[in-house]
Amino acid sequence: MNILVLPPFNEAQRAVIEAAATGASFTYASSAEATDEAIATADVIVGNLPPARLALARNLRLLQLNSAGHDAYAAPGIMPAGAALANAVGAYGQAVSEHVYTMVLMLMKHLDGYRDDQRAHSWTDRGPVTTMAGAQVLVLGTGDIGQHFAQLARAHGAHVRGVRQRLGAVPDGFESIHTMNELPELLPKADVIAAFLPSSPATRGLVYAEFLARCKPIAYFANGGRGDLVVQADLIEALEQGNIAGAALDVTTPEPLPADDPLWSAPNLLITPHVAGQFHLYTVLDNVVRIAAENLRRLQAGEPLVNEV
Missing domain, CATH: 3.40.50.720 (NAD(P)-binding Rossmann-like Domain)
Incomplete structure (x- = not known):
């Protein structure tokens, strides 16, 4: 399973998410740095990839957002067919x-x-x-x-x-x-x-x-x-x-x-300019990686996802 991770997780947070998907291949890149190939081959994307680039994600099984809001991804035609969408409610x-x-x-x-x-x-x-x-x-x-x-x-x-x-x-x-x-x-x-x-x-x-x-x-x-x-x-x-x-x-x-x-x-x-959430408080990324790791575990086990939209 190929997993593309966009949020700026630190080493400890990367260890948490990697432990949840044994044997998976992880690619870490910012949203701007993620290549077309990395998106196209990803089975899972963790993070808020710009909706327009999701058309490249032909293998996508799960888009795990790093935000609680999901409006931009729930519109018709945005998510690839058969891919699940989950948000990060509980992180903020x-x-x-x-x-x-x-x-x-x-x-x-x-x-x-x-x-x-x-x-x-x-x-x-x-x-x-x-x-x-x-x-x-x-x-x-x-x-x-x-x-x-x-x-x-x-x-x-x-x-x-x-x-x-x-x-x-x-x-x-x-x-x-x-x-x-x-x-x-x-x-x-x-x-x-x-x-x-x-x-x-x-x-x-x-x-x-x-x-x-x-x-x-x-x-x-x-x-x-x-x-x-x-x-x-x-x-x-x-x-x-x-x-x-x-x-x-x-x-x-x-x-x-x-x-x-x-x-x-x-x-x-x-x-204030919509900064209450984002990643300014360290606990946010801790919570996001916890949610993402749980959904990776559930995806591999065939169990219902948390926060599925």
Whole structure:
């Protein structure tokens, strides 16, 4: 079995993946460096090969993505016939939740403003701050990332409710689980709303003028899922009017966000360029290689794959 590995695994991580597929031949190359021949002869590709190059993968049995998102690969005609597609759900919970949680705390403590004051050499007191202790936190999306975020908030004494499509068991970190239909009643009670939702017809444009109008003026909104969740013009207006206290975005529409986009200048808004995940935190690649190794083992054993799309 020929396995093409694209993520920048270190030696220890390579040892993990190689141990899962005894006798296989491994080729390591970045996505840009992978040759047409390596793609054409690969039985398994680990990593996010550009979708257009998948047409070369005539022997492909499994594409194991290094991302949780898989939209670009699920479109008709992208995956070679007979090849399985699996994502890396479960690899990014710690990284994304810590990043977004930190952004919210920065807003609550005015650290973004104090950073601006430092650069302006201005000794300014920005007044009262808020806390996660005792806060009512609403998490949209209760998967791996949402659960990690909930656990962080609970550790600081927050009361955390989760929102997802269907009811079910209450995951760790949450006090209760609710459906999307309950959002109109939940939003006015929340001090923090954190969203970790995938892009879908049900979620696109979910955060718009009416959604924001139901929020407390002291509430903070954060989005670590997909940019198309938010109608950005409505968010700008809500921030300018003081309808919410602040917002933190690691995702926008489009990406990269154009330099002249008005979102950059919205008050009380923190933006990071979709970097909460990626490979910046070392645990991400550890998790990706663990998922990939398990699926290599399962593929050889003829067992059902994990995270199969």
